[in-house]
Amino acid sequence: MRTRADYVIVGGGISGAAIAYNLAKKGETDIVVIEKSYMTAGATGRCGAGVRQQWGTKMNCTIAKMAIEFFENAEEILDYDGDIEFKQRGYLVVASNKDEDEQFAKNVALQNSLGIPTKHLTPKQAQDIVPHLNTENMTSATFCATDGHLNPFTMTDAYYKAARRLGVKIHTGTSVEDIVVENGRVQAVVTDKGTIKTDVVINAAGGYAKQIGDMAGVDIPVFSQNREILVTEPVEPFQNPMVISFSKNIYCQQVPHGAFIMGRGDDREPGLSTESTWRFLDEMAKTAVGLLPPLGELRVIRQWGGLYNMSPDRQPIISGTDEVQGFYMACGFSGHGFMFAPMTGLLLSELILGEETTVPMDELALSRFDGKDLEAYETSVV
Amino acid sequence: MKNEDIVICRCSDVTLADLYELFEQGYDNFEELKRIARVGMGPCQGNTCAKMIQWEIAKYFDRPLEACAIKNIRPFTMGVKLQAIKEAAEDED
Structure with a gap:
């Protein structure tokens, strides 16, 4: 175990991997990543493996589009010998009432203005794309052909392998127990395997981001919530796009190896449980069928849960803080940390190194919650 | 019999040779192997492969068998059709 590092990243999911890679690529290679379990053991490895650009806020659309552009070339950029299974077969978003239809018209106009090729469709046009779609009680749909599927395990593996080649050290099976702050500056990270002195700690702990913030004395206004998901046996391909509905509360896609993955977001008490429940199964079966x-x-073969780390406006927090120098965070992704990861890594590395950021980051800053009215609120969350 | 002809995971078609290649790359535990090679994720949920993979990890890395953890047990124990779950849920409603 190292006793000193320039940067300590807490969390071995895709955000931590992307941040490590981006810093290392910029020449900052003295990095230690601490993961209490295995690579992608948390939210990354439990997510629905979808990547989309159909959002309701300008910030989410902007970073999602740039992330997709990265995924299109990720295997070459990261020189990965595996398969990230990036398949752009679209997302079909179903509206089931007038309010939703009106919101979607606004969303499509916003998305188109940012260069995202979303189309607003009639139920009949939606059925042309997904022939087995039940259009009863359906008002309209939106479709973006460049949204799609990405394998969370191999995408993260690709980042980690590239980061390791640049010298990044990764400690799995290691828990962070405390963060030492003195005179308003980060001094060290205490783990169950030893203490690492450092000037910079990056909180990429996903569902545990609030607890890591508390260790440094930084109050992050996020909470975690269990979202459940299931997978079926693999079958021959018959559904190209991911189908989602916010009002019906479902996302459902057939992944490249043939299984269907589907989930929903029943409102739960905040907490760190990732239990599987029969209530989810009942509601999921009724909605999906x-x-x-x-x-x-x-046939359903497995179900599991994972944590959404929710922020007040359901946009990410990619930020430093005036309270503690050297403490940075990438959290509050509200269920979308996997698909935004390339931008998380890029933007946070730019912020830390004092470079001009690729997009303005005020709307991602922790300080946006300091008693001010929020400028945006993301409604497009399952 | 050649290692490339010995199928360890029947659901995801992973051979002993595939497993050894992953060991050489540094994947030395069931959880990581599952994430990379999909072992334990198919219709049998690891009921066929998990014990064999545990043995192979123990042998290859020269560790005691009990130090090699296998998979998490998650529902289901066998596949159930979504239609059957839906109908049962509606009966209860």
Whole structure:
């Protein structure tokens, strides 16, 4: 175990991997990543493996689009010998009432203005894309053909392998127990395997981001919530896009190896539990078979839960803080940390090194919650 | 029999040779192997491969068998159709 490092990153999910890679690529290679379990053991490895650009806030659209552009070339950029399974087969977003339809018209106009090629479709046009879609009680849909699927495990592995080649050290099976702050500056990270002196700590702890913030005395206004998900046996391909609905509370895609993955976001007490419940299973089965009837014939083989780390405006917090010099965070992704990761890594590395950032980061700063009215609120969350 | 002909994970078609290659790359535990090679993620949920992989990890890395953890046990124990779950849920409603 190292006793000193220029940067200590807490969390071995995709955010930590992308931040490590981006810093290392900029020449800052003295980095230690601390992960209490395994690579992608937290939210990254539990997510729905979708990547989309169809958002309701300008910030989310902007970073999602740039992230997709990275994924298109990620295997070459990271020189990865595996398969990240990036498949752009689109996201079909279903509206089931007038309010939602009106919101989607605004979303599509925003997305188009930012160069995202989303189309507003009639139920019939939606059925042309997903023939087994039940259009009963459906008002309209939106479709973006360049959204898609990405494998969370291999995408993270690709970042880690590239980061390791640049000299980044990764300690799995290691827990952070405390962060030492003196005179308003980060001094060290205490783990169960020893203490690492450092000037910079980066909180990429996903569902545990608030607890890591507390260790440094930084109050981050996020909370975690269990979101459940299931997977079926693999079958021959018959559904190209991810199908989602905010009002029906479902996302559902057939992944490249043939299984269907589907989840929903039942409102739960905040907490760190990732339990699997029969209530989720019942509601998920009713919703999925109602919207996509042939799925009734598929066998569920596994269910699990994972943590959404929710921020007040459901946009990420990618930020430093005046309270503690040297403490940075990438959290509050509200269920979308996987798909934004390339921008998380890029923007935070720029911020830390004092470079001009690729996009203005005021709307991602922790200070945006300092008693001011929020400028934006993301409604497009399952 | 050649290692490339010995199928360890039947659901995801992973051979003993594949496993050794992953060991050489540094994936030395079931959780990481699962994430990279999909072992334990298919219809049998590791009921076929998990014990064999545990043995192979122990042998290859010269560790005691009990030090090699295998998979998490998650629902389900066998596949159930979504339609059957939906109908049962509606009966209860």
